[in-house]
Amino acid sequence: MTPLISTPRGTVLRSAVALCLSAMLVASAGVSTADARMGSGSSFGSRGARTFSMPPSTATAPRPASPIQGTEMPRYGAPGMNPGTFGQPRRFGFGSGLAAGLLGAGVLGMLTGHGFFGGLGGIMSLFGFLLQIALIVLVVRFAFSFFRNRSTAYAGPSGPMGRAPLGGVGLGGLGGGGSSQAQSPITVTPADFTAFERSLSDIQYAYGREDMTALGRLVTPELLRKLGGELEDNRRRNLRNDLADVRLVQGDLAEAWREGRTDFATVAMRFASRDVLVDRTTGRVVEGDPARPVEATELWTFRRDDGGPWCLSAVQQTG
Incomplete structure (x- = not known):
């Protein structure tokens, strides 16, 4: 009896199966590359009073940013405040x-x-x-x-x-994150843009080295806890993030503003890097392709307090 795969119908069936397997491998590779990145392709951190609002689109990031899901910023007012009762005045009647x-x-x-x-x-x-x-x-x-x-x-x-100006919300409001500070636009200088570009590579290299001391100087305490948790999870899985050739391809400013004595700047950055996860013991590549640099577009929000250095406070993916 002639085998099925030698018939024309068998050939077509075999080709279809091969195409499906190839598509699955390509999709799997894309997911692995995203998972290998710092933050695993998620949106996290805090943007002050604008944590729960979307930054404007830019030429570098024309599609809407993903909403921040992982944040320590409270959505309703101050920590511990009951959003169901805040702002409801006590009612008085003529009976008391x-x-x-x-x-x-x-x-x-x-x-x-x-x-x-x-x-x-x-x-x-x-x-x-x-x-x-x-x-x-x-x-x-x-x-x-x-x-x-x-x-x-x-x-x-x-x-x-x-309700505060410029789209922000005061204490207890949706999207305000508990900030009652007025917001005003600020000017970002060429020196600031240079600092943002330098931070792009410094932060990722420090993350690849698992250098928590260096990360502590470059990111906010909230992000340090987030990234430290990722690194600890990698160690439990006996994995290590291997980063090389981080390079900014294109970048521009989405928005910049001041809240009290704190400045914020959200920058859209498209960058390339070789980013893989490897087994700590054998060096075997688990996720990513070390021979192929990949590009990603993210929105990074930096903050500085009292005129100090800029620190990364939030990362958002593009839609």
């Missing part, structure tokens, strides 16, 4: 408090024919009636003024929950 007691006494007196001074009779009774009317009017005006002032205080100077 000193004003309610005075008002109730006057109205009850009027209804029973006595009032505040009902037992004195004659002219004194008439005087008491007029006096209690005046007191009731004053109490009502005081109550309305009191409630109006409390509503204004809770609304804040620029609307409910203190």
Whole structure:
């Protein structure tokens, strides 16, 4: 009997299987390359009051950035604050408090024919009636003024929950991350761009060397914890990240702003590198291709405090 694979139908079947296997291998290689990168191709970190807002598109990164998922920035107000109750003013009615007691006494007196001074009779009774009317009017005006002032205080100077300018949100608002600082644009100088490009390679090489001391000088404490956790996970798996030939291909500024005494700058960077995961014991490549540099486009947000050096505070992938 002639084997199936020698027939025309068998040849077509075999070719289809080969194409499927090739496509699976290509897809697998793409995933492996992404997983080998610092951060495993995820979006993480903090961008101050703009942590939960999308940075503008640029020529380098025309597609929308991926939202930051891994962050220590609280989405609602300050840490430990209950978002369901913040900004809800206490409601006051006429059934409680000193004003309610005075008002109730006057109205009850009027209804029973006595009032505040009902037992004195004659002219004194008439005087008491007029006096209690005046007191009731004053109490009502005081109550309305009191409630109006409390509503204004809770609304804040620029609307409910203190919404800040430039798309930011004040304390307790969505997207604000607990920052009540006003935001203002800043100018990024050529020296700043040089620092960003240098950080691109310095951070990745320090990550490849597993040099936590160097990383501590180049990234925020939040990112140091994140990247340290990745390196520790690699050690548990007996893997090591091998990085070489990191090179910036293209970059431009997405946005830059100031919050209080802290500056932020989000930069779109397309860079190339040879980035693989290898077995610590044998040196065998587990993920990536050491002979083929790959390109990636990411949005890196840097921050500096009180005019100090720039530190990486967030990494976002492009859509």
